[in-house]
Amino acid sequence: MKYLPTIGLEIHVQLKTRSKIFCGCPNEPGGEPNTHVCPVCLGYPGTLPNVNGEAIRLTVLTGLMIGCRINPYSKFDRKNYFYPDMPKNYQISQYDKPLCLGGSVEIEVEGRKKAVGITRIHLEEDVGKSMHFGSSSGVDFNRAGAPLMEIVTEPDIETPEEAQAFLLALRQILLYGGVSDCNLEQGNLRCDVNCSVRPEGQSELGTKIEIKNMNTFKGVFHALKHELPRQEEVLRSGGAIRQETRRWDDEKGVTEAMRSKEYAHDYRYFPEPDLMPVVLPPETVEQWRATLPELPAKRRDRLVTEYGLPDYDAGVLVADKAVADFFEETARASGNPKAASNWVMTDVLRCLGEKQTELKDAKLTSVSLAGLIRLVDQKVINVPTARELFSELFEKGGDPTELVKTKGLAQVSDTGALEAYADEAIAENPGPVADYRAGKKPALQFLVGQIMKKSRGKANPRMVQELLQRKLGGA
Amino acid sequence: MTDTFRDDASRLDVRYVAHLARLHLSDEEAAVFQPQLEQVLGYVRELGALDVEGVEPTAHAFPVQNVFRDDEVRPGLDHEAAMKNAPQERQGQFIVPKIIE
Numbered sequence: 001m002k003y004l005p006t007i008g009l010e011i012h013v014q015l016k017t018r019s020k021i022f023c024g025c026p027n028e029p030g031g032e033p034n035t036h037v038c039p040v041c042l043g044y045p046g047t048l049p050n051v052n053g054e055a056i057r058l059t060v061l062t063g064l065m066i067g068c069r070i071n072p073y074s075k076f077d078r079k080n081y082f083y084p085d086m087p088k089n090y091q092i093s094q095y096d097k098p099l100c101l102g103g104s105v106e107i108e109v110e111g112r113k114k115a116v117g118i119t120r121i122h123l124e125e126d127v128g129k130s131m132h133f134g135s136s137s138g139v140d141f142n143r144a145g146a147p148l149m150e151i152v153t154e155p156d157i158e159t160p161e162e163a164q165a166f167l168l169a170l171r172q173i174l175l176y177g178g179v180s181d182c183n184l185e186q187g188n189l190r191c192d193v194n195c196s197v198r199p200e201g202q203s204e205l206g207t208k209i210e211i212k213n214m215n216t217f218k219g220v221f222h223a224l225k226h227e228l229p230r231q232e233e234v235l236r237s238g239g240a241i242r243q244e245t246r247r248w249d250d251e252k253g254v255t256e257a258m259r260s261k262e263y264a265h266d267y268r269y270f271p272e273p274d275l276m277p278v279v280l281p282p283e284t285v286e287q288w289r290a291t292l293p294e295l296p297a298k299r300r301d302r303l304v305t306e307y308g309l310p311d312y313d314a315g316v317l318v319a320d321k322a323v324a325d326f327f328e329e330t331a332r333a334s335g336n337p338k339a340a341s342n343w344v345m346t347d348v349l350r351c352l353g354e355k356q357t358e359l360k361d362a363k364l365t366s367v368s369l370a371g372l373i374r375l376v377d378q379k380v381i382n383v384p385t386a387r388e389l390f391s392e393l394f395e396k397g398g399d400p401t402e403l404v405k406t407k408g409l410a411q412v413s414d415t416g417a418l419e420a421y422a423d424e425a426i427a428e429n430p431g432p433v434a435d436y437r438a439g440k441k442p443a444l445q446f447l448v449g450q451i452m453k454k455s456r457g458k459a460n461p462r463m464v465q466e467l468l469q470r471k472l473g474g475a
Numbered sequence: 476m477t478d479t480f481r482d483d484a485s486r487l488d489v490r491y492v493a494h495l496a497r498l499h500l501s502d503e504e505a506a507v508f509q510p511q512l513e514q515v516l517g518y519v520r521e522l523g524a525l526d527v528e529g530v531e532p533t534a535h536a537f538p539v540q541n542v543f544r545d546d547e548v549r550p551g552l553d554h555e556a557a558m559k560n561a562p563q564e565r566q567g568q569f570i571v572p573k574i575i576e
């Protein structure tokens with residue numbers, strides 16, 4: 001008997017605002033504990049929340065990017081539960097009137113495209129962070145009140161690979177829209193996984209297990225790789241799945257049942273009396289829509305048609321919006337998209353990886369890379385010299401034309417100078433010369449190498465080759 | 476809306492409600508409050524006799540909407556002031572009884 005998995009995700013995304021959602025405290029991760037707090041986010045009696053309009057805009061923008069309907073009437077509700085990291089004993093969230101409804105995200109796994117449906121997106125406040133000491137716990141409220149967007153998918157995901165592809169695609173969209181930094185280490189993106197298995201042929205879904213608070217995409221993948229076969233095994237051996245919440249233990253590589261809190265799911269939602277409803281005029285929504293960036297899937301297609309890039313290359317370039325922007329700037333400024341794509345895909349990405357840095361922090365600019373490409377195209381320098389210069393431009397920045405001048409790197413294309421090198425090389429290497437004349441073609445490359453050495457890499461290799469062939473006779 | 480307010484709420488256990496609010500009731504208190512709770516719920520349920528077909532649920536009585544704040548950082552409490560209400564403090568954090576997941 002075959003078992004079919006059903007997976008749905010709830011993704012919590014910290015929005016990129018300057019201040020928190022209901023107060024003016026800075027929305028900054030980290031910092032010394034309890035230094036970004038005020039009476040509102042500490043839940044003092046008598047304080048009132050005040051909605052940050054930017055959090056609304058970023059949530060709606062996300063909805064527009066993934067094809068949601070923007071709810072004409074939306075409101076906030078209180079979710080009531082007790083937990084030490086939540087000082088008010090309720091969390092302001094959205095229950096039955098979220099900001100966005102419907103929509104989908106397209107994914108591709110092993111060449112198969114598929115749309116994963118989105119149920120809704122709502123806005124809520126993040127809670128504090130707790131730390132455990134021996135017999136007590138400590139709470140830091142710096143994160144309490146950070147604007148948190150919850151994206152809920154339909155149970156459309158069928159494999160761990162699809163779950164991972166969905167998270168990557170969603171992250172890419174969120175980064176393109178600039179709505180979140182999506183920094184996983186800082187917990188900008190956290191995910192709850194709902195999954196079940198059912199025997200093939202049965203239409204009714206199996207009992208659902210929730211795996212809570214995953215903060216890496218690899219974690220989600222591995223947890224599902226472990227959890228789905230576990231459920232299958234229970235069913236195969238005649239057992240039954242009990243609805244429960246589990247936790248993924250990354251070190252042990254297993255999911256474990258969490259001690260389920262009694263009545264944990266009776267949150268007694270009711271409308272938040274301190275906050276007025278959100279009724280966005282269609283003009284406002286359209287204004288926001290007009291500011292949307294071109295999304296990765298569309299951009300990939302455009303790079304293929306506009307610059308004649310292979311589909312794979314376009315995919316690599318659009319994976320990161322900053323990289324794609326950098327490529328397009330370089331391609332336009334240099335007039336050589338093919339070279340721009342080669343440099344960005346190999347040297348730029350390699351250096352970023354080696355230095356563990358991002359383009360925005362690198363010294364290299366698209367203008368200087370374009371300059372470098374032009375110098376090669378104009379045969380002022382050869383490719384190995386360009387590579388050397390690239391490392392320097394990447395680390396220290398600067399103007400490639402100036403660098404070539406000050407370092408005296410301009411390629412030697414002066415026939416007189418090259419002839420002198422060639423004559424020396426021929427005189428010093430009678431063996432290879434004889435070999436070449438006897439028909440051993442590779443010997444020519446040895447002689448070219450000798451001349452390159454004499455010119456300290458500055459000779460134009462194509463000219464050297466032609467010169468040698470002329471001098472030694474035969475081609 | 477949720478289980479607490481279901482139609483059959485007359486059978487709502489006062490101990491269950493008390494537990495959700497983290498209130499401890501003695502047996503005597505529970506015996507007094509159970510019928511009182513049922514009475515209150517019965518009273519509210521009279522609303523159920525009204526025909527509200529086509530009437531939008533009202534979350535707010537005031538015709539006010541879209542009250543937003545600009546995304547600007549404002550000074551909050553400095554750390555010492557924030558910790559003044561902490562019964563116990565350690566490494567700058569509020570100390571609470573051990574949290575068990």
Ligand SMILES: [Zn+2]
Pocket residue numbers: 020023024025036037038039040041042145551
């Ligand atoms: Zn605050």
